Amino acid sequence: MISQTSQNFDEGSSRALSNATKNAIAYCEKNAKVPVKVTFRKLMFEVEHKFSEEERVYRKDAGFPDVPSVRKQLLKECSGYAMPGQTLYIMGASGAGKTTLLNAISDRIGVGKG
Numbered sequence: 001m002i003s004q005t006s007q008n009f010d011e012g013s014s015r016a017l018s019n020a021t022k023n024a025i026a027y028c029e030k031n032a033k034v035p036v037k038v039t040f041r042k043l044m045f046e047v048e049h050k051f052s053e054e055e056r057v058y059r060k061d062a063g064f065p066d067v068p069s070v071r072k073q074l075l076k077e078c079s080g081y082a083m084p085g086q087t088l089y090i091m092g093a094s095g096a097g098k099t100t101l102l103n104a105i106s107d108r109i110g111v112g113k114g
């Protein structure tokens with residue numbers, strides 16, 4: 001997964017932005033009272049994936065060991081930062097963990113057992 005910060009918006013780069021994005025930026029510039037830098041360092045997240053009956057049959061047929069669940073490491077030591085007033089691009093193939101990363105740094109996933 002690759003993350004990259006861009007430069008501040010200027011005349012040249014803002015020309016390519018949609019009106020919706022321009023409106024969102026204007027809203028943030030007007031309403032953000034305290035600029036905040038968000039940093040995350042060596043972020044880890046893993047879940048216990050429980051196989052459905054269908055998955056277990058499929059796995060058995062394919063020669064995999066018949067286990068009820070498997071541990072999945074979704075985020076492996078992800079580090080990065082987002083600067084105020086700049087756009088951060090998070091890029092990666094489908095399933096790379098972009099949404100999981102955003103959920104983790106915005107406190108949208110609970111910490112639990114398993």
Ligand SMILES: Nc1ncnc2c1ncn2[C@@H]1O[C@H](COP(=O)(O)OP(=O)(O)OP(=O)(O)O)[C@@H](O)[C@H]1O
Nearest residue numbers: 047049072074092093094095096097098099100101
């Ligand atoms: N709660 C969960 N339990 C088990 N697997 C999960 C869970 N949440 C996400 N995954 C798996 O983690 C991987 C990363 O998912 P995620 O949705 O973060 O990817 P993404 O980069 O946002 O993909 P897309 O570009 O398709 O939106 C996927 O293989 C997904 O199936």
Ligand SMILES: [Mg+2]
Nearest residue numbers: 097098099100
């Ligand atoms: Mg996603």
